[in-house]
Every structure is written in structure tokens, then in C-alpha cells.
Amino acid sequence: MTNYIGTATSRIDGRAKVTGEAKYAGEFNITGLAHASVVASTIAKGRIARIDASAALSVEGVLDVLTHLNRPPMASADSAYDDDTAPEGSPFRPLYNDRIWFNFQPVALVVAEKPEIARFAAALVRVEYEEQAHVTDLHRQRDKAFALEPGKNHSAPPKPRGTAEQAFAAAAVRHRGEYYVPIEHHNPIELFASTVIFESDGKLTVYDKTQGVQNVQRYLCNVLGTEPEEVRVMSPFVGGAFGSGLRPQFQAVLAALAARALKRSVRLALTRQQMYGLSYRPAMIQQIELGASAGGTLDAIAHDAITVTSQYEDFHRQETGWSGLLYRCANATYAHRLARLDLETPCDMRAPSAATGVYALECAMDELAVALKLDPLELRLRYYSDRDQNTDRPYSSKSLRECYRQGSQAFGWDKRNPEPRSTRDGTELVGWGMASGVWEALQVPIAARIVLTANGHAEVSCATSDIGTGTYTIMAQVAAEMLGLPLDNVTVKLGDSTLPQSPVEGGSWIAASVSNGIATTAGAVREELLRLAKQMPNSALADATADEVTLADGMLVSKRDATCAVSIAEAMRHRGVDRIEQEKSTTFDDDGSHAHNTHSAVFAEVKVDEELGVIRVTRVVSAIAAGRILNTKTARSQIIGGVVWGIGMALHEETLIDHNFGRIMNANIAEYHVPVNADVYDIDVIFVDELDAIVNPLGIKGLGEIGIVGVAAAIANAIYHATGMRVRDLPITLDKLQR
């Protein structure tokens, strides 16, 4: 029998992707397709006074210009705009009325026969505004931020524990620092687009760039006031999303409105600049205070965060809770405040709250180690905790100690000279830094369908998305292994709202959820096969029960005695069955007795030109403990991607807003910097063995997010070690290292 789970299997959709056969939302064509182009707001706050579309409408080939005044009806209740991942508040509705909430907000939609005509005409639409004073600067608004309250806000900080104030007063060493992370944008390579096919019966088939087809389907039905069967949403391939596709985005609504207005199929692809009006990782100011004894205990933690949200929704994640979770510490307090700015609502971006909260924590820990004259790794080992400190529960598994051990060994950490500025390579100062990472191992209810045919092929399907992570491939691997089939005999269907239920793909929960979902369904297939096998004359499995048999190499085999086996094909043929179809829902019972988390230890080497401040991240070792690894190849790619993003977070990424205009000025990927190949040197990924018999039957914990967590901190700490300069504001650009 072939094992597929845990192997380095190449992507089953790899060929389709590199040959262009894989189609993305903006690539589905149909005769008569019309094309739309957005006219975006040029002010941050106010009202639309007048829209003059006459010049646009007079362009040959322009079909219509939709505004809040002439669009087709759309729902008015907030609840209609709710979605699976919406924060509290009153969701944004495109072209709803004359209110302007943020720059780049869509104010009109030009629909034309060709994309070029639509774009040309969009430039001819004249919009007059009544402008109001705006604020887009977090620093200006920090004193007006309001506190999140447990009970009222779903991600309010955890309850404080102990008596932090007294513990700080008694602490031998205290460190306090303020850390800043700017707004960052997701910038997936694929532009946000929707192609809405207006079917002959008026139903809509929507090809959308999204991380959740069923979420978008429900949302569109609510917004348009249609029955569920009238809208089908598909997203077979997604060119990256990183959280920006979790919520239904405005291009889907606009394209659907246009299709309904014109009774024609319509495509809307946003420009890169317009995508800066979709959402972002909120900027945040974090203050951390740590109090420690000289003898090696961490006695108090205080973590305060101020994060950005919009005027109409309260987006927040728990940045502060990670501090109290990770290390043994009796006393902890937290506070989280939200500052309203005249920007669109932020949303999740890779490892939301952990990439940022753990950044602040892990830099603060480094500073504490310096104050205590302790090796940063030694410090973390002394504070190591085998229990989730916030909820005082054991972990279903936690192999962070092993990550530290294997990571530090691969890196050569024991050769580190603790003194900052102690190591040179010619004109460069060399620094080594490390950090821990943590993320949740989440799992969510999901359904999967398997259709097994007598010729030994299986189709496995689920409405989940593959946002580029490799979901197609792991679904095929799990199904092949569970059904005892060659990988090539399994086809996978996903990204279609008519398929079995799936939540949005995010939070690193899909791999664990869908794999266990497939295992459950495969179990039902096995039972059905056993039922058939038993009916054969002189069946070798006449007395076997379902959990005594497995599927391997086209056979139903007894686990006790491998000679007791029945051919699947024969069993099906014997009963005249040519296909077995099973669809099962899987839920994950959690009795709350254990915490489920993934962990990492990140070690980074930087070289900094002493005079010029030019920084190179010459080496990163990332040791990951994330339960059972389904596919070592795609998993490694995930972690490498996370590390590269962490390099960008540390050194490059920053959305630049001109606060005079309340407008993003680097809304393109020439000026919004992410790392390029030259910025990326050696990245060594280690997967630490981690058996977890508790988290779920297959022991999977997911690893989309964990790769980025801790990376920026490890780099910032390495820069301190190299230069003796502590930069707490990201990104660490060379001007911040000038003496």
C-alpha cells in the first residue's frame, strides 16, 4: 500500500497552473461579456455632491454608468451585509448612498463593451464632493481610542491574572517598550476580479476571487435579495489572498449589480491601486512591560495595544493575549483599544494578531534578556511553559522545546557572542537574533463528498478554496491514502458553492478540517464497501467489522489478517453497483481540556553595513512544530513564504498614507516594497516531529500562518545584536539605523 500522507508530493494542479490552463476569476469568458471599471473616490471623507457621467455615457461602447442614484435595488439592513468573518458594526456597501468613508471607495461603475473603453470612460466621470475633515493618522488618534470590553467585543483581551502591579514593583528587572507596526496590504499577485455570468434564466454564476465561495454566495443572495439557488459562486483557483479574500469584497457586488442592471454577463477587475481600498493589516501601537526576577522567573507581563479600525466597523483580533499565553508567568494584564480612522475596515492578514502581537512580545523578550545578561534562548527555556498560561490547560502537544533545540543546532546558536557589535565581516556588522512563534491549531465543521467508481477512480469534493497553499493536493493525498488508491486515480473538486459545506479558507484551519472530513467520509465509503463485500459468496470478510478493515491497493483488507481481502471492484460488480457516493459532515468535539497550538523557533542572521545601514538577512532557520505534516513539499513552501513575508515585514512593508489627503500614496507594487529575490538568502525549514493524538484523529494542526510568526522579531533582534541599535518601529529601513 502506498502512503501519501506525509510525503513530498508535487502539486496535482501544478501543471495546470504553469501552462495557464488553470483559470482565475477574471479569466472566464463568455460571448457578450461586458466589462466594468470602477471610479474611485479621491477624498477620504464626505459626501458625493454631484456625479456627471455625461461624457462617459457619450463614449461609443459605453453601456451604462451605475452610481448610488441609479443602481438596481440592494438590501438596506446591516444583517444582509453580514458574512462569516465580518467584525461588529455596520458593513460597507458599495454604491449604496452618497457617503464617502475612505479614499479609493467605489463611487461609480462604468460598464462597456470592452475593458479599455470602460477604463477610458471611467476617467471621464466627474464627481464633485462635499469634503469633511478626515483623520488617517493613528498617532493623532491614539488618545481617542476606545477600549474593547470582554463580553461586548468578541476578541477582547483575556482576563488579567494575578497581581501584576505588585509583581512589577517587586521585579528585579523591568523592561518597557513601545512597538509600532504600520498598515500593510496583502497584495496578492492575482488582481481582485469577478466575472458574473448572467444565465438565460436570470440566475447568476459568479466567478469570484475569494477564500470562501459559500460565504460570498450567501452574502450576494442577501444583498441582492435572491433565493439561494439563483446564485452560484465559483473560485477554482485563487492567485493568493492572504486574508484579503475572507470577506466578500466589493468587486463581486458591483459586478453582480451591473449584470442585473444590464441583464448581461459582466466582468469587473480592479486595478492594483483600487485594491488598496479593499482592506489591510491594521497599524498598531503596542506597549509591553515585562518584570523578571534575577533568578530566572518571569513575574509580570503587561501588554497594551492600540489598533486601527474604520468609522463603521470594529475590526480587532487578540494581539495581546499571546503574551500571557506563551511563557510561565503568574501575573498578566492586557488592554486593547481601537482607534477610528477614515479608512476602510482592516481585515485579517497572514497570522492576524500573532504576526504583530508576537513581534512586540519577542522583541521585548530580547530586550529583557539583554537587561538580565542572559542568552535570549536560555531566557525562553527558563520561562518555558507546558501549559497554556491564559487558560491554565495542558497542550494537546507542544514541541517548542524541540524546535529550540533543532533550530539552534542547525543555526549554530551556541557560537553566538552575546555582545552587540562584537562580530564583523569586513565593513558589515553581523548579528544573530531569535524569536519564538505561536499560532492556534484551529478546526472547523466541514463536509466532504466522495464518489468511488468501480473502475477504481474517486472524486473527492468540498466547497473549500485552494488559495495557493496546496489544498487540491492534500485532499487528493488524504483521499488516495484512505481509499487505498493511486494518487492519479483521485480527482479533486473545490471552490464551488454547490459542493459540500465548507467555511472560508483561513486561519490555517482548512488542512486539518478537510483532511479529517475526507477521512470521515472515506470511513463511510469503507463501511458501504464492507457491506457489499459481505454479500459475496464465501466472503473472506464475512465476520469483519468496519474498523477491522482498511482499503489498500484496490482491496478491502482485514487489519488482522492480510490474506483476508476482497477486491473492491469485484464487490461492487457483484452487487451491480458502479458508484458509491458518500457525503459526511465532520465536527470537531473539543471538551476544552487542552489548548491546541502550533509553535516555531526562528533564528536569523543579518549583516548590516556599519556606515550605510544597508541590511541583508543572510540566513534564517525556522523550526516548526505543527503536528502531522501532510505534504512536506507544500508545507515547506508555506513556511518559506512565511519567512520571506517576515523579512518584508521586518525591513520593507509599509503602506504610506499622506495624512493631508488621507490617501495611500504607494498603492502599487513598485513603491510598496516587498522582498525581491536579492533580499532572500538561505532559508532552512525544519519540521519537528510532533505526534498529537488529541487535537483530531489525524493529528494535523495546519501551518499557513505559523511560518511568518516570530520572523520579524528574530530579524529585529539580530539587527540589535549586529548594531547595538534597537529599532522598534517597523519596517527597519536604513535611515532608522543612522547614527
Added chain:
Amino acid sequence: MINFQYVRATDVADAVHRIAADPAATFIAGGSNLIDLMKYDVERPSRLIDITRLPLKSVEETADGGLRIGALVSNSDLAYHPLIAARYPLLASAILAGASAQLRNMASTGGNLLQRTRCYYFYDTATPCNKREPGSGCSAISGLNRMHAILGTSEACIATHPSDMCVALAALDARVHAAGPAGARTIAFSDFHRLPENTPERDTNLQPNEIVTAVELPARGFAANYTYLKIRDRLSYAFALVSVAAALELQGDTIIEARLALGGVAHKPWRDPTAEAALREQAPSQATFNRAADVFLRDAKAFGHNAFKINLAHRAIVRALIQAAAGTPQSQSDKKIR
């Protein structure tokens, strides 16, 4: 982006004739800057005159030992041309420090000279910008100006010229050949780009009805002691915060000729005869280089976010001169700064 017409010029005279006939027409070469600007509605040409088929693609030796580079030689072809690599490695190095391989394949010599600033506001029609819309104001002076100029600025505009190639051409004392309705003329490189003064809308002294036909390099190539040192926010594919083209001619332990041009600091590649004079007849030393950098930056003025550039430029000048004097030019592939 607006609707436009497209025509292809058959020869230089035809190109000149067509541009003179339509003041709203624009030449297109590689298109790597122009098309972006058209998409952002910053450039709104009535007509694109495609010059890519004109016979301006050769690199030829001139009678006085220099080279004449056709305006349509691509940045890639130029950087890897054997005569450039052997005799003007400073130019090759500066080109390879710019953009990406794909862009350099498209970018032409003439287009590189005439590329426009990367000032954020210039690209965004929702904001005032004197360069884009004379008289509307300069948003950068009180806005995001980390990338902006510290030398030769005016109250109307503090933009920089973004080219790397031009910094080397300025150091090498190149000449620009242009053709117009009145015939051909040559323009000294230092006179080609302008300072913003009160007319930031004009980047160069090329007349609207003229075409660049070639760039000419004099014989002196400084192939032994040169460097192009570009400091930027990531290790590749970013415009210069500060870049330095340094070229020295040494006789024994004495600098007999020095060229120093900076990118990323002004509306044009910045040269300073006094600073170069401060290097001549001196022995290469840290002290000499420091003095030259002091002189070079004596009038530098910052606008807030770009204050760091003055110090950075100083250090970059000194480092570049050290590299040039030692004959260890900066590699454009190994990102470690020598």
C-alpha cells in the same frame, strides 16, 4: 487612460515631422515609463509615435576615440555591449543597478534619459502637483518626501530624477544628440536635465519637437578606477535613495582627474565642479574624500522625511571614492557593499 492614436515613424525626419505637427503627440520607445503614466492618466497623449523601428540601435566608435550610442539601444544591450563593458564599465554598472532584467530589456537609451520622476504625487491625479499641473502646488514639500531631493530644489518642486544610467552618463561627460525641425544639435549632459525652479513641468532642455537620436561618450572611460554605488530600500528593484557614480584617474598616488555624480538627490544627476576640484591633485585618503563630500553637500537642504539623505549621501560619497580609488567597484549582483 485615454483613447489615443498610434503611428509608426519611418525615419528620424518622419518622427520629427510628426511630433512637430501635433503638440499633443508623444514618442514611445520601450514604453516602460510612458504606458504606466498613461494608465494613471498623467500622460494623456493624443497620439503615440512609435520610434522603435528607427535605425538608432547601434553602438559605434567615434573618430575621437569615444562611442556613439543610438537612442534605441536597449538598456540590456548597452550594459552587456563589449565596448561598454571594457571601456565604460561605470555605465554598465549603473544600468545594471537599475530596474529589473525585464524592464532593462524594454527600456531604451533615449527613454531612460526622459523618464519622469517617481514622486508619488506626480503619479496621482487626485493630488496637487506642480510638475503635472503647473500652479496646483507641491504636495511633497509638506507630505511624503522621504525619496525627495536635497540639492537644487525650488519652492515649486523637490522631485528627483530617478535614472541610474544618467548618473553615470553625467559623470562621464556624455553629450546628447538631438534632431528637430531646425536640424541636429548636441547638448552637454549637464545641460540636458533641468532644475525645477519655477517650471518643474519641464524636466529637460530638449524641445517638445525634438527627438534624441544618440548619446555620445568621450574617450575617457575611467575603466580602472570607478564605482557605481546605489543605496536603496531593498537590495534590488528599487529606486535610489542615494546613488554615487565615482570615477578617478590616478597617477601614482595622486588623483589627476575626478568625477562625482549623485542620483536620488536632485532633479538631475548632480555634479559639483568644486567638489571634484577638491579631489584633484590630492592623494586618495579618507580625509580627502570627507572634504570632497562636505563640499558636495554644502548647500544640501532637507524637507523632513528625507533629512537622513544628507548624512547618507556623505557616507556614500566617501565609500564610493574608496571603492573607486582601490579599484574595487561595487558589484551589482553581490549585494554586499564593498
